[in-house]
Amino acid sequence: MINKCFEVRVLTLFPEMFPGPLSYSLAGKASEKNIWSLKTVNIRDYATDKHKTVDDEPYGGGPGMVMRPDILGKAFDKNNPNSKWKKIILTPRGKPLTQKMVKDISSKPGAVIVCGRYEGIDERFISSRSLEEVSIGDYVLSGGEPAALILIDSIVRLLSGTIGSSDSLIEESFENNLLEHPHYTRPYEWEGMKPPAVLLSGNHREIEKWRKNIALEDTKKRRPELLISEKK
Ligand code: ADE
DSSP: OOOOOEEEEEEESOGGGSSGGGGSHHHHHHHHTTSEEEEEEEGGGGOOSTTOOOEEOOTTOOSSOEEOHHHHHHHHHTTOOOTTSEEEEEEEEEEEOOHHHHHHHHTSSEEEEEEOOTTEEOHHHHHHTTOEEEESSSSOOSSSHHHHHHHHHHHHTTSTTTSSOTHHHHSSTTGGGOOOOOOOOSOSSBTTBOOOGGGGSOOHHHHHHHHHHHHHHHHHHHOHHHHHSOOO
């Protein structure tokens, strides 16, 4: 059964960056099928002076500009439809995004996503509107927009109807705190390399065992912290 349309509202200074890559492939098709919908809100439309100013110098000094809480507050309040929606602000100071968080967001009716720019966002806006601060990794982007595109992509592929077979979601990386096993396809021999013999054995129990084992070995080698952390 297909769920109700998941609604995404993005508050940004660069609405023309959307839907961008989200109009292609799985997300693009899912949007055509009305599995999800996107509305962008230009934060600058809520500026009050003739120069449409949205930022100002930081109190205490320092480089760059800070996004003003009054402008953001107005843009948010006019576009915050429902208390059941997730309210997210993308910033490198946020909680690192995990598949568990993505699943939680995808179970809601929608999400409001605020994209930061400049050196930062006035803290009073973040705390007063109870926004969850989310980071997509320990590196700094020039703004939250590319992070929002990544976040939305990760949500949309979990919505019912986006991916043909839900089996592909069960086996993938980060399920059970493991990376996914490696994959092989035709040709049988390529540059002198063949796929592991077990995959051609037709013995499904052995194939399953091999995949679980290599997933565990690869996770130990590449991402040992996944095995000791709480369920992602
Ligand atoms: N904005 C700038 N850097 C970011 C990051 N790593 N994650 C989310 N938003 C950001």
